[in-house]
Structure formats: structure tokens, C-alpha cells
Amino acid sequence: MSEVIKIKKGLNIPLAGKAEKIFGQSRLPDLFAIKPTDFKGVVPKVVAKEGDAVKIGTVLFQDKYHPEIKFVSPVSGTLKSVIRGERRRILEVIVESDGKDEYVDFGAANPASLDRDAVINRLLQSGAWPYLRQRPYDVIANPQDTPKAIFISGFDSSPLAPDVDFVLTGQEDALKAGIEVLKKLCPEVHIGISSDAASKVFNTLQGVKLHAFSGPHPAGNVGVQIHHVMPINKGEKVWVIQPQEIVSIGSIFTKGHHDFSRVIAVTGSEVEKPAYYRYRLGASVEELVAHIKNNTSLRFISGNVLTGEKITSDGFIGFYHSQITVIPEGDEYEFLGWALPGFGKFSVSRSYFSWLFPKKEFKLNANMHGGERAIVVSGQYDAVLPMDILSEFLIKAIMMEDIDKMEQLGIYEVVEEDLALCEFVDTSKIELQAILRKGIDLMIKEMGA
Amino acid sequence: MKALRKLLDNIKPHVSKGGRFEMLHSTYDAFETLLFVPNKTNQNGVHVRDAMDMKRNMIVVVMALVPALLFGIWNTGYQHFLALGQEVTFLETILHGVFKVIPIVIVSYLTGLAIEFAFAQMRGHEVNEGFLVSGMLIPLILPVDIPLWMVAVATAFAVIIGKEVFGGTGMNIWNPALLARAFLFFAYPAQMSGDLVWISGLSTMEGVDATTGATALAAAVEGNIGSFPLWNSFLGIIPGSIGETSTLAILIGAVILIFTGVASWKIMVSVFLGGYFMGLVFNLIGINSLMQVDAIHHLTLGGFAFGAVFMATDPVTGSRTETGKWIYGFLIGLFAIMIRVFNPAYPEGMMLAILLMNTFAPLIDHFVVDANIKRRLKRAVVKA
Structure with missing residues (x-):
């Protein structure tokens, strides 16, 4: 960890609407959903029936080809509906909360006293296994594999991303427990941390290898970090997991039940007071965005503006997301837009005069700004x-x-x-x-x- | 704006599929997107995008060509009245240039765009913006006395054979504008070379010594480079193709291209380096009069600077890898000076050097890509 890996290429898009490091107040919504579309390569087979009573940790659906990989309810209540799209593809499995937060108890256990199979079993049973994703391909890890390493990115560099250290503060014990669990799966645990801010949370962890990175986005992408530390060759597998998910895994062992709490950053130029909220995985975002009163059309995104998913104002937070971004939709015509000086238009090239304001934060919308063409520009x-x-x-x-x-x-x-x-x-x-x-x-x- | 938008929306159904004027769909689309950036939003993948699009990209290049065009207009008039030995006002100089140059520009654009629109409609594509640049490049690399019908024929050749047969913008192998020039050079050498074509009206002037119309390169072959001091060729007050004479105006364009990030500075720098290097080597050998031309002076003569800044940097026909760009550019500079020095019949080597390296750019990229693959393979072996 002594030397810093300097990332030179990349770009921090100067977006307006970064979350302030304070917690906003919000109640939890009534509706929650797990979206099978969040899991690449998974063919969902719904196990519970509509109208069934479920608890936190009750299996909703499983992978048809890997039935041991289960997807569980993040809330207690009743399974309200299974929403299907084209060709009956399952889009959302919606659970209506009863507000009681009853859970399936797996019993507390010390990961150190369990063997690897028992740990894997517990993760599979509690619905925590999908947190572990495999590189290459970004698919859910195969429980039969032993990876070369487990890699965690300890900071998020994507546009308006939440500050991981801030998010994890107060959850250090669960994080530690989670890391112990990961070490059972694979003794090689690597964490990429930012060299810009000393990470209090990760520096205190034992038995992990820390790698410091500096530079613009995508320095915080776990794939970029792996590339610089241990590039993946043919046949090799590395598992990745996100910090808040490790906390959830820790809770399964310390508390005995799967805690789906998430700190969510509500960001974007259309959010009045961008801030953090204590919320829950899979929850409808309606409580978080209810205050946004705007007549123009808006784009609600679960995740960040680069990789997130378009949702509606009462849509659900994606399984792997801990951020919501709200930006203008930008679905209007712009007269001679390509010919104007463009003071308010962001471009990495300096072909718009926005380069005159290097410190400016831009209010970008979802317009494509042009039509699709053959590849022309190189480099x-x-x-x-x-x-x-x-x-x-x-x-x-x-x-x-x-x-x-x-x-x-x-x-x-x-x-x-x-x-x-x-x-x-x-x-x-x-x-x-x-x-x-x-x-x-x-x-x-x-x-x- | 709203009235215009409404008008466009009213026309739209007629030119859409099934409408009465469906064959004008691409034409309508081109004008609509020219007037209004479409309201299309991102649906898959990223939600925000850089404001840069192909129209902006191309228009920046056209802007960068404006200094060379303006200087070319002035120089056309200046050279004309200089040969006549008349003293005229600045306005008269400019007017003469405008009447000579603008028709060439108009013919080039009309011919090229008509063909582009037709092909876009045939293929059901949107009209590509690439010709906005080619249409300006073609006039600037032609001699001012070129007959207009030749401009039209050359442009048609360049767009159809040079670009559309390969699939349109982004797919072509050779720089279309240079192909137009090469076509004219080999098809109509009398109008493209010699001492009579570079100054407007020179061939019809009476009592004027034809050698005044020789380009600097032609003079250098004869060992007369002394009549073209470095400063004159840098400023561009010499006979030559319309836009290529002033290295200064071209450098202003280069600054625009590099500052906006539209063209690769690596290619520009390496072309000049390659040319300078070759010039130095020839200075050392020095067995013919062109070899003795100072290496820096070489870079300001003929189409060298224009080619380096506006032609070699065409991303479609150039090398696409960053390492490849250095090699590609360096070799263009090297060959340009080499062809110029070894080919007394036609000392302008830039055009041929760029077309040659256009041909080899994919090969250069192939080696760069191969090196990347080998690095990756080696890594796997070491780890195993």
C-alpha cells in the first residue's frame, strides 16, 4: 500500500447536484421490489406465489439453472405482484410491506468457527450470494468456484457517487465481520482505496491488502483496479463485492438475519437538497423524490448517470445501487444547437465555449446531442x-x-x-x-x- | 423558432415512410437536424452524453480552414495583379480573389452534397457530415485557374469512388479530397501543373514572363529557391494552390484544431518532424538543388503544411492507434520530402505521401494491436 497507483486517463464529469454529507429524513415506502433484470445471465424462477406472506429473507425467486442461488425479500409483508414484460420476461417481483420487519432467523454464528462450505451455504440460504459477482463478465459468482482473489473497491469515483467512508461510518463492526466471512471464501482479499482522502474505515481492517489509487474516474471502478493490481487472464476468476454489501453479509453472521439497510445518496441537478438517506435495498424511490416538484420532464435514474438504470418516479432501487440521480430529460428540440457557442454545454473537447469556465458544475440532461454515426474520431x-x-x-x-x-x-x-x-x-x-x-x-x- | 419548428413538423408526414415525397426523406432529415438538434434522448447505457457530435466536429474543422481560405482569396488577387504589374487597392485584390475562389467552393459543395444526399436516401441512412470538410478541402488544394467542370468531375470521383463505394463516411481508405486532386493531376496534368496555372489569368496575359508563375518548388528544382525567401513562403505570398501557400494561416488552423481537441497533435507534430528529419538528411547529401533547400524551408513549401494539418489528421484514413499515429505521421513527412526531392517532374510529394500512408495506416495499426495482444499473452504465461 506504500505506493500509490496513479490513474492518469479518465474524466470527472462536472455534474451539479452532489450529495451533502448529511442525512435527510425519510420514512420507508410501502412497496419494495427485487428486479431479476439486475442479475445478468439469471433466468428467474419465481418460488413464492402472489398473495403469499413473506418475511425478510423469504425466497422470492431463484435461478432456474443454479437453484441454489436464491433471491429473497428485503421486507416483510405480502408478495403483491410479479410484473412481466415482453415474452413474459419477469421484470419486477413486488412485495408490499406490513411495516413489521419480521425476519427469517439464521442464528448468529462466528464465521471463524465455520468451514468454507458452511459459510457458502449460509450466504446462499440468506440470499446474500448474489452480492458476489465474478470478473470476467460481471455475473453472479458460481458457488462451486474458488476465485483467485476477492477485490473490493473502497471508493466510488463515478459522477455524484456517494462517499463510501461516510456511508460506512458507524457500521465498522458489521464490515469487519463481513470481511472475515469473505476471507473464508478466499484468503486473498484486496481493497482499492483512494489516496486523496485517508480512509479511516478500511485502514483499520486486518488481513487484507490495500492498494491506493489516485486520479479521475474510473479510478474507483473495481475492474480498473484489478487491471492494475492483478490483470485477469484467460481462465482466471476474481470475485468482486461492494462495501455496503459486505456490511449486509456481516449482519447475517453477527445478528443472524439479513439486514438490507442501505445508505442511499440522492443526487442530481433536479434534487433540491442532495443528501444521504438511511433507506433499504429494493425500496421504491417515491419517498426520496416526492419533494421534487417540477413540471418539466425528468429522468430518474437508479445508480449514476453513466451506468444506472432509467426508472420512474415510483420505481425501485436496483439491487447493486446505492445512489439515485435525477436530471432533466432534455427531450426538446434545440435550434441550431450544434452551431451555438454553447457556454452551458459540457464537452471534453474544447469545441464549445464552456471551457471558459473550468470550475463550473453542469446541469446535463439526457439528450443525445446528435445522431448515431459510424466511428470517425480516433483516440x-x-x-x-x-x-x-x-x-x-x-x-x-x-x-x-x-x-x-x-x-x-x-x-x-x-x-x-x-x-x-x-x-x-x-x-x-x-x-x-x-x-x-x-x-x-x-x-x-x-x-x- | 416555433414557427419554423411547426413548419418542419407539418412537412414531416409527407417525407416520412409512406408519404408522397418519401424520396426526399434523407434531404429533409439533413435539413431538420441541421436546424434543430433532435429531441432524442439516451435510452440504453449512459444517461448523459458529451455535447460534441459529428456536426460540431466537422464545423470546427471548417472553421479552422477559414484562415487559409481567406488568405487564399487575398493571395489570388495579389498574385494576379502582381503578375500584371498593376497597383490596386486592397478591396480590388479581395474582389478578384472572391470571384475566382468562391465559385470553386460552391461547385465543390453542390456536387458533393448532391451525391451524398442521393446515397443517403438510397441506403436509408442519415446524411453524414463528412463532406462539410471535404467540400472545403477540395477547392483549397486546387490551382485557381482550374475549370469549374473539372472541379465538379473530380469531386464526383472523390465522393463516389473514394468514399461511397466503401460504404460512406468512416469507411473510406483514402482521403477523399486528396483523391480529387490526384484524379485531376493524372487526368488533366496540363491544368494541374506547370508554370501557368497557379496565378489567375496568367495563361491569357500578354507580355508577362511565364516563369513568374512558377511555384517555389518548381523554382527550387532549377536552383532558384533564392527568389522565394523563407519569410515569403511562411506568410504565403507566393504562387500555389489556393489554400496551401500560407504556412501562417495553416498554423492558425492547427492551433484551433489542437486546442479544441478535434485533430491529433501527435500526427501534426510527427509529420513536421519526419519532414524536417528527411530535409536534414538531404542537406547532408546535397547532390541536387532540391536537396540543398534548407530543411525548415522545405516545410513551408508546397502543400506540406496544409497536408500535415488538414489531410494527414483525417481520423478515418489515418492511423487509429496512438502509437501508430507517431509512425504514420513521421513516415508521411519523410516520404513527402523524399518524393519531392527525387521526382523532378513533379516536386509536390505531400499528396502522394499521404495517399501512400493512408494505404499503410491499417498495417501500422495491425502491428500496434498485435503488440497489445502479445503483451497480454506474455502476462498469462508469466503468471502460470
């Missing part, structure tokens, strides 16, 4: 991807469905969030994240996860 992706990966050539290999080339060019090392900035800066407005996911799906189909 754009490389400037914001701090990895030894020629992303343009990788993307082209994916478009050609050339498995060999995809492998050679490093598809094992990147997931969507790593290319999100490339997509942001792309003059040709190509959907790089969607293309990458297609490539990953093809890899899984041809080579197996």
Missing part, C-alpha cells in the same frame, strides 16, 4: 480508459463476433461500467456498453461462464 476512447486495452478494436471485434480477437484484445478485463466513459465522450454516439454486453453474452454462450 477518444483511449483517452478515458486507463487500461492497456485498445477499446475501439475490441468493440470492432465484438461487432464482427470474432471470439478469438475478443479474447486476445482483453474482453475478460472489462465490463460495461469500464466503457461507460468511452460511451459518454463518443462523438459518434454509439452504444458501447450495450455492444460490450452482447460480446460478453456471446463469450458466455460459446465458452461458458
